[in-house]
Amino acid sequence: MKARSKAQQRAAGAALSAKRGETKVGDLQGASKDMYDSMSEAELEEMASTSLKNLPDEAD
Numbered sequence: 001m002k003a004r005s006k007a008q009q010r011a012a013g014a015a016l017s018a019k020r021g022e023t024k025v026g027d028l029q030g031a032s033k034d035m036y037d038s039m040s041e042a043e044l045e046e047m048a049s050t051s052l053k054n055l056p057d058e059a060d
Helices: 007-018 030-038 041-050
Strands: none
Touching: 007 030, 007 041, 030 041
16 A cells, blocks of 8 residues: 555654664654554555655645
8 A cells, every 4th residue: 555645654654663663662653653553564664665756745
């Protein structure tokens, strides 16, 4: 699943970082925390790897 906005891509990146142990889970907030709990590392990696080009800042 590709990210639909820059905000969603960044949240996935933060959740992926925590999933890999690079950042603390306690530092996550909002959407990134929800993504951490509900998505696999592979799903997060796919979403976080979405190119930011032509993405809106926030989804509609």
